[in-house]
Amino acid sequence: MWILHLLPDNFLYNVVLTIIFGGVFLYIVSLVLNLLLKVYPYKNALRTSSVLIILIGIYFYGGYSTEMIWRERVKEVEAKLAIAEEKSAKVNTQIQVKIVKQTKTIRERGQNVTRYIDREVTKYDNTCPIPAPVVKAHNAAATNSIVKE
Amino acid sequence: MNLLKILILSSLITSCATTVPVTAKFPDAPKILFETCPQLKTIDTETTTMSILTKTVRDNYSTYYECSVKMDGWIEWYQVHKKIFEEISK
Secondary structure (H helix, E strand, O other), rough: HHHHOOOHHHHHHHHHHHHHHHHHHHHHHHHHHHOOOOOOOOHHHHHHHHHHOOOOHHHHHHHHHHHHHHHHHHHHHHHHHHHHHHHHHHHHHHHHHHHHHHHHHHHHHHHHHHHHHHHHHHOOOOOOOOOOOHHHHHHHHOOOOOOOO | HHHHHHHHHHHHHOOOOOOOOOOOOOOOOOOOHOOOOOOOOOOOOOOOHHHHHHHHHHHHHHHHHHHHHHHHHHHHHHHHHHHHHHHHOO
């Protein structure tokens, strides 16, 4: 059935209709011949083959209908995907802008604190020495390691 | 009438086509979210003063907040994309 995907919709539809109507036409021909010619040798053969052709046509019509339903669904999903991709790109830009903005704010506030440290905390640099264990504890916490005693 | 019966019955044997696969690309996340968080700063034991200690702590807090913003970004990205995916599946 994969080959159906390669054929255009109209072509498939016309082929299916041709088969069905061809079968119906043959069946009518067999009836007419049966009425006109009382002794008609190929009566049964023609009628059987026309019914078979109609059956094949209906079978193909089913396949065609299913194929069309799937094609429609594929179109729907593809359209939804396109919208989703568009939304995704938009959201990504919004997130990127938001992060850049927040990071900038964090750095600005950090600089503000640094200025305060330079102005106020430096006054205590000479009067308030930092004991080694404080630094050790800080470094261990910063590197997520065990304090070596 | 025979033909009619056959036609009605034949509608039951209509064929089925194979499904057509639709491939969806996994959505990309903003590049900024892929930046890894840096290591926290440590202090040199020998030359430590109160201001150096406070500045290092400040730097580390800033690093935390910058990382936190990225983490929040990932959460937001996931939640929004989950919603978008669910809208497609409807």
